[in-house]
Amino acid sequence: MNRTNDRVFVFAAGESGLWRIDSIVNIVGPESLASAPRLDVTQVSPAAPAAGKLSWRLRGVTSNERYVTGAERRQLSDAQEPLGRRDATQAALIPIRKSDAWWKLAQDERREIFEEHSRHLRIGAKYLPAIARRLHHCRDLGTDEPFDFLTWFEYAPGDARAFDDLVAELRSTPEWSYMEREIDIRLVKEPPLG
Amino acid sequence: MNRTNDRVFVFAAGESGLWRIDSIVNIVGPESLASAPRLDVTQVSPAAPAAGKLSWRLRGVTSNERYVTGAERRQLSDAQEPLGRRDATQAALIPIRKSDAWWKLAQDERREIFEEHSRHLRIGAKYLPAIARRLHHCRDLGTDEPFDFLTWFEYAPGDARAFDDLVAELRSTPEWSYMEREIDIRLVKEPPLG
Numbered sequence: 001m002n003r004t005n006d007r008v009f010v011f012a013a014g015e016s017g018l019w020r021i022d023s024i025v026n027i028v029g030p031e032s033l034a035s036a037p038r039l040d041v042t043q044v045s046p047a048a049p050a051a052g053k054l055s056w057r058l059r060g061v062t063s064n065e066r067y068v069t070g071a072e073r074r075q076l077s078d079a080q081e082p083l084g085r086r087d088a089t090q091a092a093l094i095p096i097r098k099s100d101a102w103w104k105l106a107q108d109e110r111r112e113i114f115e116e117h118s119r120h121l122r123i124g125a126k127y128l129p130a131i132a133r134r135l136h137h138c139r140d141l142g143t144d145e146p147f148d149f150l151t152w153f154e155y156a157p158g159d160a161r162a163f164d165d166l167v168a169e170l171r172s173t174p175e176w177s178y179m180e181r182e183i184d185i186r187l188v189k190e191p192p193l194g
Numbered sequence: 195m196n197r198t199n200d201r202v203f204v205f206a207a208g209e210s211g212l213w214r215i216d217s218i219v220n221i222v223g224p225e226s227l228a229s230a231p232r233l234d235v236t237q238v239s240p241a242a243p244a245a246g247k248l249s250w251r252l253r254g255v256t257s258n259e260r261y262v263t264g265a266e267r268r269q270l271s272d273a274q275e276p277l278g279r280r281d282a283t284q285a286a287l288i289p290i291r292k293s294d295a296w297w298k299l300a301q302d303e304r305r306e307i308f309e310e311h312s313r314h315l316r317i318g319a320k321y322l323p324a325i326a327r328r329l330h331h332c333r334d335l336g337t338d339e340p341f342d343f344l345t346w347f348e349y350a351p352g353d354a355r356a357f358d359d360l361v362a363e364l365r366s367t368p369e370w371s372y373m374e375r376e377i378d379i380r381l382v383k384e385p386p387l388g
Contacts, residue, residue: 002337061334066260070300106264107305140255140334143196 004044007062009136011093011150012040014054019091019187027171029097029181039093039187041152058095059143060136060150067114072121079128088132088154089189092163094182095147102178103139118173127166130159147181198238201256203330205287205344206234208248213285213381221365223291223375233287233381235346252289253337254330254344261308266315273322282326282348283383286357288376289341296372297333312367321360324353341375 013021013033017040026032036055065073102110114120124133133153138145155163167184170176207215207227211234220226230249259267296304308314318327326348332339349357361378364370 002339005334005336005338007334008336059336061336063334064297064299064304065301068300069302073300103258105258106262106267107259108263110258111301137334140199140201140257140331142199142202142253142255142335142337144199145196 005061006043008043008059009062009134009150009152010040010042010044010057010059011152012042012054012057014038014040016040016053016192018189018191020190022186022188023184025184027182027184028179029183033095033183033185038192039185058138058147058150059141059145060138060147061141062134063137067111068121076121076125076128079125081129081132083132083134083152083154085132085154085156087156090155090157090160090163091187091189092153092167093185093187094151094153094167095185096149096151096179096183097147097181098178099180113175113178118170118175120170120173120175123166123169123173127159127162130162131155131166199255200237202237202253203256203328203344203346204234204236204238205252205254205346206236206248207250208232208234210234210247210386212383212385214384216380216382217378219378221376221378222373223377227289227377227379232386233379252332252341252344253335253339254332254341255335256328257331261305262315270315270319270322273319275323275326277326277328277346277348279326279348279350281350284349284351284354284357285381285383286345286347286361287379287381288345288347288361289379290343290345290373290377291341291375292372293374307369307372312364312369314364314367314369317360317363317367321353321356324356325349325360 013036015036015038017038019039019041021036021039024033024035034055068076105113115122131153132155133151136150136152137148138150139148153163207230209232211232213233213235215230215233218227218229228249262270299307309316328346330344330346331342332344333342347357
């Protein structure tokens, strides 16, 4: 068995973890994820996860950018803040799955819907530096995954309303018409007692 | 454990398989792959591969296109032939790994090197329909893989010289200056005796 790719992140919902799960809302698709009290976010997949105790477990891998141009990246990276900020005690995990129709499009067709029609990057940029994020890819993992992407967001409680605006804006774009599943999980950083 | 993604292909070098390994040549990088008499190409990863008998085992997943535009794809797909043609009794498996410098480039910068500077698609198109191919991605598998891509090519014996020209042309392009590893494995379709 090969070692785990060190860009893999694991999101495990169960009895333990730094993040308390506040809500799980099914936005698009046939079924939500099961409820659980806590979420554990780890970079290395445990060899033998305590499966009985977990409600669900999602994996994704950070990767090279697929649509951002060099010029766009230079603009964005000036404004981006890292994850793990002290005051960013709220988070969201949004697993999405896009349709086969999306994946069958050519690169320039996807880019056109993503940015020229949907302004995905420009919408996101409006909420910088308040909202920090990390994108994880699931579609090309060797295993059959229920989602294509897991996006993790962190922000301060005062920016929770801005985060709601951000996801509402994105959900109204042409890009979102390709969404087959979307689940919106909100979390609060809360070290477990005892 | 999740089911295997049904876009995963496994290339297992050992004692068995439809393809006899004719040569393994290290083109770029510190080390080649070990020699073996045969290669088995399968779509579903065996749950418990006979590891003791294998010389090596590589996996990759077919995926959406990363650089081809819609217009380019329409031109190419008219000329492309499928794998598995009766007279295509020779094959090549070329595992490559690109440098971190490549992966840190933005999408438009990679596309520019790939096609505008290196004419990767236009070089490939010259050899259609003789050379059929399938590209497998390894970089975003959940495991730590030695290569980023595995490309599988099939052609008739009379087109072996043309295939040599194709890889020589690609190796002289700016794109290839980002290559950190490349191994060129040639094979002959030869059902095992007995």
